[in-house]
Structures are given as C-alpha cells and as structure tokens.
Amino acid sequence: MFPLLLxxxxxxxxxxxxxRARRPGFAAPVPVICCGNVTLGGAGKxxxxxxxxxxxxxxxxxxxxxxxxxxxxxKGPLRVEAGHDAPEVGDEAxxxxxAAPTWIGADRAATARAAMRAGAxxxxxxxxxxxxxxxxxxxxxxxDGAVGFGNGRVLPAGPLREPxxxxxxxxxxxxxxxxxxxxxxxxxxPALPVLTAELLPGPEAAILNGRRVLAFAGIxxxxxxxxxxxxxxxxxxxxxxxxDHHLYRPAEMARLxxxxxxxxxxxxxxxxxxxxxxxxxxxxxxxxxxxxxxxDPAALSALLSPLFPAMARA
Numbered sequence: 001m002f003p004l005l006l007x008x009x010x011x012x013x014x015x016x017x018x019x020r021a022r023r024p025g026f027a028a029p030v031p032v033i034c035c036g037n038v039t040l041g042g043a044g045k046x047x048x049x050x051x052x053x054x055x056x057x058x059x060x061x062x063x064x065x066x067x068x069x070x071x072x073x074x075k076g077p078l079r080v081e082a083g084h085d086a087p088e089v090g091d092e093a094x095x096x097x098x099a100a101p102t103w104i105g106a107d108r109a110a111t112a113r114a115a116m117r118a119g120a121x122x123x124x125x126x127x128x129x130x131x132x133x134x135x136x137x138x139x140x141x142x143x144d145g146a147v148g149f150g151n152g153r154v155l156p157a158g159p160l161r162e163p164x165x166x167x168x169x170x171x172x173x174x175x176x177x178x179x180x181x182x183x184x185x186x187x188x189x190p191a192l193p194v195l196t197a198e199l200l201p202g203p204e205a206a207i208l209n210g211r212r213v214l215a216f217a218g219i220x221x222x223x224x225x226x227x228x229x230x231x232x233x234x235x236x237x238x239x240x241x242x243x244d245h246h247l248y249r250p251a252e253m254a255r256l257x258x259x260x261x262x263x264x265x266x267x268x269x270x271x272x273x274x275x276x277x278x279x280x281x282x283x284x285x286x287x288x289x290x291x292x293x294x295x296d297p298a299a300l301s302a303l304l305s306p307l308f309p310a311m312a313r314a
Contacts, residue, residue: 043142
C-alpha cells in the first residue's frame with residue numbers, strides 16, 4: 001500500500017529522469033565504458049569497473065577511470081593521488097586508483113577531458129548511467145542477483161533511479177552478479193545480452209578459514225559481506241553493520257578492538273571499508289577482498305572487442 005501512495009511522486013521522478021537522459025552530452029574521441037545500475041545503493045559497479053580496467057590494461061590500453069567522488073569534500077575534476085583520503089575523494093575512488101589512474105568530478109565531461117589530456121586512451125565510468133554530460137560508447141547495467149530491481153518502482157516508491165526499460169534502451173549489456181533470486185532477467189529486454197558472474201573471495205580467504213572474526217561493514221548491504229565470510233569458513237562471533245560510506249572514528253575503532261579482544265576474534269572488514277578507517281587502525285584489521293569470476297569471459301571480450309580489438313587477442 002505504501003508504494004502505491006508514493007506512486008505520484010515516482011511519476012514525477014520518472015519524468016525528470018527521462019528529460020535529463022535526453023540531454024546531449026560530450027562525445028569523447030576515445031571509448032567510454034559505463035558501469036552503471038538502475039537501483040540506489042551498491043550492485044557491484046565498482047567491482048566491475050576494477051575488472052574492466054585491469055582487463056584493458058592487460059590488453060595494452062591506457063585506461064583511466066572516472067568516478068563521482070561520492071561523499072568526498074574535493075569536487076574535481078581532480079586526479080586521485082596517493083596522499084588523498086576517503087573524506088576528500090570518497091572510498092570508491094581510492095579503490096579504483098589502485099588499479100588505474102582515477103579522476104573524480106560530478107561533471108563527467110570535464111573529468112573526461114582532464115583524463116584525456118593526461119593520456120587516457122579509454123575511459124571507464126564507475127556509475128554515471130543517469131548522468132547525461134558524457135556520451136557512453138558502451139553501457140553495462142549492473143545487477144545484484146540477490147535483490148534484483150526490488151519492487152520494480154521508481155523512488156520514492158521503490159529503489160529504482162529510473163524505470164528499468166528506460167535504462168535498458170541506453171545499455172548494450174547487463175551484468176548479473178550472483179544467482180538471479182528476484183527474476184531480474186524478466187524485466188530486461190530479451191535482446192539485451194546478459195553476462196553472469198560471481199563474486200570471488202580474495203586470497204585472504206585462506207587465512208580466515210576457521211577463524212573467529214568480528215565482522216563490520218559500512219556498505220550498501222553489510223549482510224552480503226557477512227555471508228561471504230561464512231562462505232569462506234570464517235566464524236563471525238560478532239557482526240556490526242554500518243550505513244554505506246560510514247566514516248569510522250578512533251573511539252569507535254577502540255570499542256571494536258576491545259570487543260574483538262574480549263571475544264578472541266580477528267577484526268575483519270571489506271576493502272571499501274578499510275580505506276575509511278583511521279590510519280592508525282588499518283594495520284590491526286584484516287580485509288576480505290572480492291573480484292569478479294565470469295561464467296563466460298569470452299562473451300565479455302566479444303562484446304567489447306569492436307571497441308578494443310586488443311581484447312580479442314589478450
């Protein structure tokens with residue numbers, strides 16, 4: 001009933017999103033790959049952007065990454081450097097900068113121009129499907145299979161930024177991460193290619209197997225991280241979920257460390273969280289990282305090889 005009451009507001013949001021999407025953007029002279037989604041919150045966009053950047057670099061392409069710098073105080077266009085921290089540029093930007101040159105800025109066209117002046121031969125966008133300032137050569141809709149498209153309604157009646165069919169018209173493929181538990185495929189056009197992948201735990205999984213852990217995470221779905229720990233054999237004896245992009249304070253970390261000591265447990269968090277910890281706390285926390293394991297990596301290369309012929313040979 002509540003979503004129905006909000007449907008008039010959703011209709012207004014849908015019209016605004018449609019008008020915004022029709023605005024012409026800057027057509028960059030280099031390929032622009034967008035890792036976007038339709039829902040609010042995390043779906044795996046940053047993980048996909050990291051994967052694509054690594055693949056393009058392996059193929060010899062000078063790829064740069066464009067991010068918004070969400071929750072960062074610096075507005076850009078700005079290249080992320082070693083001295084920056086999460087309060088300045090956002091947590092995603094710090095993760096991405098470890099894989100390829102990364103730029104932040106809400107104006108994606110201005111950020112793209114700055115990256116190209118610095119030698120970018122290709123641009124990967126972390127998010128930005130609904131941002132019209134930069135034209136996309138290839139856009140992926142990233143879907144978390146566990147939550148799909150929620151109730152299928154546009155905010156505020158649901159989790160969608162825009163109707164699925166509207167985003168799908170501007171996309172060239174979808175990436176479904178994890179089992180499709182909400183039947184998200186049924187809402188996508190039959191002709192839209194759907195690639196599937198799983199989140200693969202990093203090498204730290206071997207160390208965590210059988211260990212008592214105090215797990216904490218400030219991501220869109222902390223329970224997803226807690227489930228990943230159990231899947232690698234860790235034993236979470238305490239779980240602390242925080243809001244997405246939460247900035248951890250020294251006193252807060254002191255309480256977590258005291259609890260971990262009392263429980264004889266290892267504090268563990270995500271790669272996205274650790275960059276938001278006070279610097280002095282990072283060495284005392286273990287991290288479980290993730291990457292994408294494609295069910296058919298050749299299908300990904302085939303989709304992108306018209307833009308990047310080197311990918312077909314890599």
